[in-house]
Each structure stands twice: as C-alpha cells, then as structure tokens.
Amino acid sequence: xxxxxEELAFLSLVEVAARIRTGALSxxxxxxxxxxxxxxxxxxxxxxLRVLSESVLVEAEAAARAVRTGGPLGPLxxxxxxxxxxxDAAGLPTTAHSxxxxxxxxxxxxxxxxxRLRAAGGxxxxxxxxxxxxxxxPSFDLPWPPARNPWNRERFPGGSSSGSGVAVAAGFLPMxxxxxxxxxVRNPATACGIVGMKATYGRVSRHGxxxxxYSLDHVGxxxxxxxxxxxxxxxxxxxxxxxxxxxxxxVPDFTAQLDQGxxxxxxxxxxxxxxxxxxxxxxxxxxxxxxVRVLQDLGAGVAEIETExxxxxxxxxxxxxxSEAYAIHRRxxxxxxxxxxxxxxxxxxxxxxxxxxxYVDALRLRRQLTAGFNQxxxxxxxxxxxxxMDPPFVIDDAAEIALKYARQARAPFNLTGxxxxxxxxxxxxxxxxxxxxxxxxxxxxxxxxxxxxxxxxATDWHNRHPPL
Amino acid sequence: xxxxxxDDAALEQLARQLGLGxxxxxxxxxxxxxxDGGRAMARRxxxxxxxxxxxxxxxxxxxxx
Numbered sequence: 001x002x003x004x005x006e007e008l009a010f011l012s013l014v015e016v017a018a019r020i021r022t023g024a025l026s027x028x029x030x031x032x033x034x035x036x037x038x039x040x041x042x043x044x045x046x047x048x049l050r051v052l053s054e055s056v057l058v059e060a061e062a063a064a065r066a067v068r069t070g071g072p073l074g075p076l077x078x079x080x081x082x083x084x085x086x087x088d089a090a091g092l093p094t095t096a097h098s099x100x101x102x103x104x105x106x107x108x109x110x111x112x113x114x115x116r117l118r119a120a121g122g123x124x125x126x127x128x129x130x131x132x133x134x135x136x137x138p139s140f141d142l143p144w145p146p147a148r149n150p151w152n153r154e155r156f157p158g159g160s161s162s163g164s165g166v167a168v169a170a171g172f173l174p175m176x177x178x179x180x181x182x183x184x185v186r187n188p189a190t191a192c193g194i195v196g197m198k199a200t201y202g203r204v205s206r207h208g209x210x211x212x213x214y215s216l217d218h219v220g221x222x223x224x225x226x227x228x229x230x231x232x233x234x235x236x237x238x239x240x241x242x243x244x245x246x247x248x249x250x251v252p253d254f255t256a257q258l259d260q261g262x263x264x265x266x267x268x269x270x271x272x273x274x275x276x277x278x279x280x281x282x283x284x285x286x287x288x289x290x291x292v293r294v295l296q297d298l299g300a301g302v303a304e305i306e307t308e309x310x311x312x313x314x315x316x317x318x319x320x321x322x323s324e325a326y327a328i329h330r331r332x333x334x335x336x337x338x339x340x341x342x343x344x345x346x347x348x349x350x351x352x353x354x355x356x357x358x359y360v361d362a363l364r365l366r367r368q369l370t371a372g373f374n375q376x377x378x379x380x381x382x383x384x385x386x387x388x389m390d391p392p393f394v395i396d397d398a399a400e401i402a403l404k405y406a407r408q409a410r411a412p413f414n415l416t417g418x419x420x421x422x423x424x425x426x427x428x429x430x431x432x433x434x435x436x437x438x439x440x441x442x443x444x445x446x447x448x449x450x451x452x453x454x455x456x457x458a459t460d461w462h463n464r465h466p467p468l
Numbered sequence: 469x470x471x472x473x474x475d476d477a478a479l480e481q482l483a484r485q486l487g488l489g490x491x492x493x494x495x496x497x498x499x500x501x502x503x504d505g506g507r508a509m510a511r512r513x514x515x516x517x518x519x520x521x522x523x524x525x526x527x528x529x530x531x532x533x
Contacts, residue, residue, distance in 0.1 A: 311512070312514050315509060315512045315513050315514070316513065316514070318509055319509055319510065319513050322506070322509075330486075330487065331487075333487070333488060333491065334486075334487035334488060334490070334491075335490075337488075337490055337491040337494070338494070345491075345495075345498060345502075346498070346501070346502070349488075349491075349498065349499065349501075349502030349505075349506075350502050350503075350505040350506030350509060351506065352483075352486050352488060352502060352503075352506065353482075353502060353503045353506030353507060354506050354509065354510055355510070358509075358510040358513060360523060361513060361515045361516065362513055363523030363524060364515075364516045364521045364522065364523050365513065365514055365515065365516055366523070366524055367521070367522065367523055367524035368516060368521060370524060
C-alpha cells in the first residue's frame with residue numbers, strides 16, 4: 001500500500017499536466033504535496049540547494065486561477081520543475097554548488113531553458129544539487145553536501161546533475177533540468193532509474209547556463225517516463241540566436257511517434273564498448289542483452305555494429321573537456337584555489353598541462369570520430385549502448401570512485417553531438433537501477449523516444465519507485 | 469609539452485608561469501599529479517596523421533554534424 005501523497009507524487013508529468021488542464025487536479029494541491037514530500041525526505045537525500053516553498057505556491061495559485069478563468073494554458077501549465085544550479089533563474093543566485101559563486105548576487109534574467117519552461121506553464125520549485133561546476137564530485141568539502149541515491153543513500157546518485165536525478169526519482173519533482181558534458185544528464189538518470197535525454201548538440205539552448213566545456217555542453221530533460229521526457233523536450237527545443245551553437249533546424253513534436261512501436265525498425269547494438277573495450281559488471285551486460293531481446297520480440301531488427309574503441313572517444317572527450325574547463329576557471333584557480341573542492345581541482349588541473357597542439361589534435365580527431373560514427377549508423381534507426389558499466393557505487397569510498405567513475409560509455413556522444421537517452425532496464429540484486437542508452441542520428445530525437453517508449457511499454461521498470 | 473618528464477623545480481617554475489603558484493605552494497603533490505595526468509592523457513590521444521584533417525567547426529552545428 002502506498003503512503004499518503006505517494007500516488008500523487010509519482011504521477012507522470014503527462015498525467016499531472018492533463019489533470020491540471022481539466023481542473024481535475026489543483027496545481028496548489030500538487031505543489032503542496034511535493035513540498036510536503038521534500039520536507040519529509042530531502043533532509044536525507046540533499047537533492048535541493050534551494051526550495052522555493054513560498055513562490056511555488058503563489059505561482060500555483062495563479063495557475064489555478066488561469067484554469068478557472070479559461071486563461072491560456074501551456075503544455076506544462078501549473079507543473080513544478082527543478083533546475084540544476086548552474087542554470088540561471090531571474091531573482092536567484094546561480095551557485096554552481098561552489099564556494100566560488102556562493103556569494104554571487106541574484107541573476108537578473110532567466111536562462112533560455114528556464115524561460116522556455118516557464119513559457120510552457122512550468123513553475124520553478126527549486127535549484128538542485130550538482131557536482132561543483134558540473135565537474136568535481138561527489139564532494140564533502142563544499143558549502144552544501146552531495147545528493148544521495150534515493151534507492152540507497154549510501155550509494156552514488158550519478159553526477160553531475162545529481163540533485164535533478166535524485167529529486168525526480170524520489171517523487172519530489174516530475175521533471176528537472178540537467179546538463180551533460182561527458183554524460184552528466186545520463187549518469188544520474190542511469191543511477192537513479194529515470195529517463196534522461198541529451199539531445200543533439202545545438203537542439204537546446206545553453207544561454208544562461210554556467211559553462212563547463214563550450215563545445216561539449218548540452219542541457220537536457222530528466223523525467224520518470226519517456227513520454228514525459230518528450231513532452232519536456234517539446235518545451236525546451238528550438239533555435240536561440242543567443243547561443244552560438246544553437247541549431248536553426250525545424251523542431252518536430254517529439255511525442256508524435258511514441259505509440260508507433262519498433263516493428264520493422266533497424267537497430268544496432270555496440271557490444272564492444274562493454275564487453276571488450278571496458279568489461280562491464282555481468283549484471284549490466286546481462287540487462288542489456290535482455291533489453292535487446294525485448295526490442296527484438298517487439299519486432300525490431302537488431303544487428304551488432306562496431307565503431308572506434310571506447311577509449312579513443314573517451315580520451316578525446318577528456319582532452320577537450322579539461323582544456324576548455326581550465327580556460328574557463330584559470331583566473332579563479334590562480335586567485336581563489338582554496339575555494340574549490342579537492343575533487344574539482346583533481347579533475348580540472350590536468351587542463352593546465354595540456355598544450356595547444358593537444359587541444360587542436362583532439363578537435364581534429366573529434367571530427368574524424370564524428371564522421372565515422374555517423375557513417376556507421378547512417379542506415380540505422382537507433383543504437384543500443386551501455387551507459388554505466390557498474391551499478392551505483394558507494395558514495396564516500398574514494399578508491400571506488402576513482403576506479404568506477406570513468407567506467408561509462410556516455411562521453412562518445414558529447415563528442416559526436418548525437419542524441420542519446422538513458423533508460424531504465426532493470427535492477428541488480430541489491431535493488432539498484434540499471435540502464436542502457438539509445439543513441440540516434442542527429443536531430444532524430446523523436447525516433448529515440450519511439451524506441452524507448454516501445455521498450456518502456458513492454459516492461460515495468462518505470463513503475464518502481466525508491467522506498468523512502 | 470616538449471618534455472613530458474619535468475623535475476620538481478621545472479614543474480614549480482611552470483606552475484608559477486601559469487599563475488598557479490599559490491596552489492603549488494599549498495599542494496605541490498596535487499600539481500605533480502595534475503601534470504602527470506595531463507601529459508598521460510595527451511599521450512593516449514590518437515592524433516590524426518594527415519595535416520589536411522581539420523578540426524570540426526564546433527560552433528556551427530550544421531558542420532559539427
């Protein structure tokens with residue numbers, strides 16, 4: 001039997017939005033339900049840096065009035081959302097979970113993605129924990145503690161969009177935004193058992209988002225179901241002249257293909273990432289094979305494909321990422337090094353000792369890898385790839401973090417820019433979530449959602465929630 | 469780096485040139501770890517052999533893809 005409020009807290013975003021629009025659910029009642037749940041449980045999970053408990057109710061009341069008076073209702077009308085605290089919201093500071101920015105004045109404008117979610121009717125409920133500047137972590141030497149995995153608070157919840165992943169999985173929010181430079185939307189989605197999408201580079205504006213690595217940064221939606229994620233991307237996607245990387249391409253309805261199934265689709269699976277280049281935990285490998293069989297049983301054709309070794313992508317991603325991150329942080333590293341966490345320093349400082357030719361050669365390799373990958377998948381509708389190679393590890397074991405943090409296959413798609421989604425595919429023997437990625441051709445996010453929705457519809461992983 | 473095996477004195481000089489003197493004074497081992505890690509990363513990088521292989525033009529998504 002579910003606890004009071006639990007059923008409401010775990011309604012899908014699609015269902016919440018529909019009930020609010022029809023007047024079946026008051027946005028005030030819903031927001032209060034989430035606030036109560038956050039108040040009861042987030043003291044043990046630390047997913048929020050700031051809860052906007054007053055303004056969310058004021059805005060929810062305004063949303064309720066709009067429903068009553070027949071005002072214009074956006075697709076996310078009256079639904080609360082959270083922002084990873086490297087994303088700007090007018091009137092609030094953006095701390096990046098760092099002492100460096102802890103005393104910054106409030107921002108005077110929303111980030112483009114914040115503005116878009118508000119324009120769709122969303123209500124900002126809070127700013128979410130992250131790894132410091134989306135790079136260090138999990139860290140225990142910062143002004144705020146790290147977020148913890150709701151399935152087992154002794155385990156890592158993934159990062160760097162930790163708070164966003166935790167809050168969505170825990171039923172504190174139906175949707176949140178993360179950012180993804182080497183996998184940081186998909187990592188917490190994987191570890192927390194939710195859905196996280198890194199859309200094609202250029203699909204979602206980064207304007208107003210604290211940069212980590214200009215050429216690798218993406219902003220992405222995090223939700224509990226595939227349909228929720230597609231609905232959220234509908235609100236987020238679109239050209240923004242203020243973002244120099246924004247793509248001026250048509251934006252489809254990402255929910256349009258959700259019920260079309262996978263019969264007749266051509267899928268690839270890259271096994272060598274997890275069974276040759278980097279040996280995954282057997283429980284992860286077995287879950288991926290089970291997921292492949294589910295898709296085959298649904299009528300998809302699945303063929304194994306080969307691409308470059310995982311390490312070739314990962315090293316290229318890392319050289320670019322730490323070079324750009326170091327350039328961004330160089331002045332603070334010189335003037336305020338003591339204000340960074342140990343973890344952030346360890347990860348960013350190698351960038352001081354990479355040279356111009358290292359960086360340029362990585363960019364040259366990036367183009368080769370991108371062209372090669374897109375050539376390999378040109379006739380495919382989607383590609384199945386491992387996400388994390390291990391179930392979520394212990395959060396405060398430095399040796400395990402050092403060993404396992406980099407054991408992932410997400411970074412290649414920051415490098416190539418291809419859209420990639422993390423989707424739950426089961427649980428290990430300790431009840432910890434497992435996931436796979438579905439990767440697509442550029443700007444084919446709707447097809448990824450179609451494949452993911454078919455898988456999700458044939459399984460019930462998304463209906464399981466962490467016992468708080 | 470032309471020399472991937474800097475001794476401690478040379479590393480300290482380089483760190484100060486980079487503006488990282490405060491950090492070096494406080495945590496010289498961290499700078500050594502960062503230097504060794506950065507150079508190891510650079511050695512692992514596969515480098516295109518043909519000088520005609522250009523970088524991707526990263527701020528133009530239509531080219532990037």
